[in-house]
Amino acid sequence: MIFKCTNCGGNAVYSPDKKMMVCPYCGGEDTYKRKDNENSSYGLSVCPECGGTIPVEEFDSAMHCPYCDNSVIFNERISNEYHPKFIIPFELSKDKTKDLIRDKFKKLTFAPSDFLSEVRLDSMKGVYVPFWFYDYKTNAVFEGEGTKVRHWTSGNYRYTETSYYHVVRDMNIPFEKLPADASIKMPDQVMDLMEPYDYSKLSEFMPEYLSGFNAERYNMPAEDIESRARSKMEDDAKAILRSSISGYSSLVTNSQSVRVLDRKTAYGLMPVWNYVYQYKGQDYPFYVNGETGKIIGTAPLSKGKVWGYTATLFVLLEIIAASINGILGLM
Numbered sequence: 001m002i003f004k005c006t007n008c009g010g011n012a013v014y015s016p017d018k019k020m021m022v023c024p025y026c027g028g029e030d031t032y033k034r035k036d037n038e039n040s041s042y043g044l045s046v047c048p049e050c051g052g053t054i055p056v057e058e059f060d061s062a063m064h065c066p067y068c069d070n071s072v073i074f075n076e077r078i079s080n081e082y083h084p085k086f087i088i089p090f091e092l093s094k095d096k097t098k099d100l101i102r103d104k105f106k107k108l109t110f111a112p113s114d115f116l117s118e119v120r121l122d123s124m125k126g127v128y129v130p131f132w133f134y135d136y137k138t139n140a141v142f143e144g145e146g147t148k149v150r151h152w153t154s155g156n157y158r159y160t161e162t163s164y165y166h167v168v169r170d171m172n173i174p175f176e177k178l179p180a181d182a183s184i185k186m187p188d189q190v191m192d193l194m195e196p197y198d199y200s201k202l203s204e205f206m207p208e209y210l211s212g213f214n215a216e217r218y219n220m221p222a223e224d225i226e227s228r229a230r231s232k233m234e235d236d237a238k239a240i241l242r243s244s245i246s247g248y249s250s251l252v253t254n255s256q257s258v259r260v261l262d263r264k265t266a267y268g269l270m271p272v273w274n275y276v277y278q279y280k281g282q283d284y285p286f287y288v289n290g291e292t293g294k295i296i297g298t299a300p301l302s303k304g305k306v307w308g309y310t311a312t313l314f315v316l317l318e319i320i321a322a323s324i325n326g327i328l329g330l331m
Contacts, residue, residue: 036048063215073211092271105299111299133267135177139172140258145164149161175237205268274287275288282300
């Protein structure tokens with residue numbers, strides 16, 4: 001499907017700045033209608049607007065047609081079992097994201113000259129990344145030994161009293177929306193670092209939000225990646241147990257357990273801007289949280305700039321040394 005402007009026939013896309021569908025050609029706002037691919041024999045790889053064949057990968061659910069540049073959404077990959085329950089729409093436009101990247105890296109003296117150029121940054125793509133979200137109701141139990149130590153002085157003697165306590169905590173702890181990305185392309189560690197998202201921005205999924213962006217359907221079922229969410233849950237539950245215990249001089253853990261009483265899963269899409277800078281045959285990927293603006297990535301160093309700076313510094317030191325020797329020679 002695509003969304004066509006009812007004023008001029010252009011491709012209407014979702015605008016993060018205006019929080020609505022906008023036509024980039026005539027400026028029409030919320031003036032659009034949906035157009036589906038009526039010829040199902042074409043499958044998922046034919047643009048419903050120009051008929052060109054789109055090179056679609058296995059998990060793509062939205063992308064741009066390489067011929068007419070229209071934003072195409074593949075109905076079958078956002079329907080039925082692939083229909084997201086919710087989505088956080090892009091809050092940051094491409095231009096605002098460019099400004100964030102420039103502001104973060106503008107003081108990098110030795111970065112390549114074109115690293116923050118408009119041409120390079122314009123290659124950035126907005127991608128909706130598939131996530132599974134897990135809700136848990138848990139029972140967490142801690143058992144250990146705590147001590148309280150008291151010191152006092154009487155006469156010429158100093159006394160120490162150590163009291164021992166059997167410490168038990170038994171708590172029901174709920175967790176909501178623990179995320180784990182379900183994209184093979186996106187590095188798990190990077191996606192974990194993209195957190196947190198503001199879940200108050202969650203919206204009911206509508207395909208309009210995908211127009212103008214790339215998107216993936218989930219690559220893996222919830223059961224295959226649950227271990228990542230469960231690990232976060234268990235670590236947090238144990239931390240909550242420990243933080244509820246205070247007033248002891250020391251605390252030794254004898255046992256801890258976290259038992260899942262109930263579990264629910266939901267599928268959603270989260271916004272990520274992806275900028276890949278290529279330098280000397282190597283890719284330097286950058287990821288920007290499309291809702292909060294958090295940036296993950298490391299800029300490359302230009303060896304030419306480093307050597308140029310070193311050479312300049314060496315020449316300056318030579319000049320300074322020569323000047324000092326000349327002054328000393330006159331004395």
